[in-house]
Each structure stands twice: as structure tokens, then as C-alpha cells.
Amino acid sequence: MVSRTYTTVNGNKVPMQFYVLEEHKNKAQHHLDLFEQSARMMEKYFGEYPFVKEKMAICETPHLGMEHQTLNAYGNQFRYTKVGGKDFDWLMHHEFGHEWWGNKVTDIDWADMWIQEGICSFGDALYTREAEGEDAYIKRMQQTARATQNKVPIVQGKDLDTDVVYIGDIYGKGAFFMHTLRYVVGDELFFPTLKKLATDPKYTYDNLVDTDDVEELFSTAANQNLKPLFDFYLRTINKLEVNVKQVGDMKYQIQFLNYDGALPIDIKTDAGTQRTTIDKKGITITNSTWPVIDPNVYYLKKVIQE
DSSP, rough: EEEEEOOOOTSOOEEEEOOOOGGGGGGHHHHHHHHHHHHHHHHHHHOOOOOSOOOEEEEEOOOSSOTTTOOEEETTTTOEEEEETEEEEHHHHHHHHTTTTTBOOOOOSSGGGGGHHHHHHHHHHHHHHHHHOOHHHHHHHHHHHHOOOOSSSOOSSSSHHHHHOOOOOHHHHHHHHHHHHHHOOHHHHHHHHHHHHOOOOGTTTTOOOOOHHHHHHHHHHHHHHHHHHHHHHHHSOEEEEEEEEEEETTEEEESSSSOOOOOEEEEEEEEEEEEEOOSOOOEOOOOOOOOOOTTTSSSOOOEEEO
């Protein structure tokens, strides 16, 4: 076992340990450097490491990886990628994220497993944002959107078992929903509210949560009813349908077809990209060519031109 002392964002000292195979002991200190990188990022967005009175540790195993409170299985065999010019271990980072999303914030029903896996996966994308910047983060979320299967909702009901709910989209679509939510409410509200979800006693440790709890928290913070957005993307497989219709020379009507309510959306025109609020009634704009809807891909959507 190789160890060092980690000082948390709140100044607490925690043993950081790596139970490593003897033949890999020479890799352990560098790997702990990467462990620290992940811990710093997690604490920035999600608050102090949840188990400061115990330890933070990983154990080398033949299994690829699995979260266990304060001692995660690690079997990625030191296969690093480069993020921001530095070595990065995606597997270790993701499983470590479950100390917050799973071990500290725990869903009350397997039906809400997206909270643990989706927000934890969103934390993976936030590492890219920290290390490489917003553009790299946006590109990563675009890749996540393309990989979404969208065959069944990620919240399928209540009182379900893991055989029903454990699908790939609880990771990717769950993470992408957080990306959408961030865009809708804005960073000034989103990031403090996300941290509140991970730190407020109302939502942590023995106080288990469900999707409605997350929705109510963000709705209260944003002072708007976000339940339609949560229902649309979490409880259905709908994509936001945006109709763009040419109604005259250089005039285009833009409206939602299948979302009851108004949402902000970016529209790219000759004047640049502007955030505009759209609903089923729609708006009409003037532009020399067809406008580009949501160019950075903040929504899972379908654009229909007519």
C-alpha cells in the first residue's frame, strides 16, 4: 500500500491510499497525483470529500472498476489518456465521483438511478471543462448527444429493479440532461444549486432523494417551474422538435412542435448567435439564409425545415 495525506478544500487531512500490486508499485505515486487531480475537481463542483473521517482509497483489482465507499476497485491498468496535456484516468475519476453521487447522494428508488450515474458522468465532462476549457466540454457533450440511444425513458416509473432501469442512457442521457439544465437556468444558478444538492443535509447521507427532489430544488433556485423540462427529457424519449418555416423572402418562423412551454434556445443568424425564448407560438426572424438552431447542441432535438 502506498499512501500520502490529502488536504481537503475545507482544510481537513485525509489518508489517500493506493492498494497496488507489488509489480506496479513504481507507478503508484504518479497515480496518486492523478487521484489528487480528480479530488480537486470534484471538491470544486460538489463540495468537500464526503468521508473525511475515514480515508480515500483505491485498490488494484482484475475487475475494471467499481465504486465502494472510501475504497474503489481500480482495474484500468494505468491506461491513461491526455486531458489538458496531463495524464488522466477516466475510470478512476468516474468511480471516485460516486463518493458524492451514490455514496453521499443516494436515490431512494432504483428508478431514479440516473441521479447517481448521470450526474457522476456529468462530473466526468466537468473534468474536461476544468482541464481544457468550455469549448472542449461543449464538444464532449455533443459526442454524448450523438451516443444517446433514447429507446426507453431513463425514469420509467417507480419501485423498479435494476434489471429494468440499468441502461446506458442513465449515464449519457443523464449527463446530457444536466448539460441542458445548466443552459436553461444559467451558470450563476446551476453550479451553486448542483453543489447544494451534493452538500445540503436534506439531500445527503441517510436522506435519500428521487427525481422530484432534484426538480424541486432546481425549480426553487431558478424561480421557475422546471417540471415540464424534467418530465420531457427524463420520463419520455421525445426530442425537442423545432420547426423552421420560410414564410417570406428572408423571413423564417421558428416554433416548438411538441413542448408545452417556453425555453431559451440559441439561434445563429447573420447577426451572430443569440439566445432567444421560443414556444409553440413561435417567433419570426429575418435572415439571408436558413438560421441554425442550437448550434452548440444544448438540447436533444430534431429540427424540421419546411
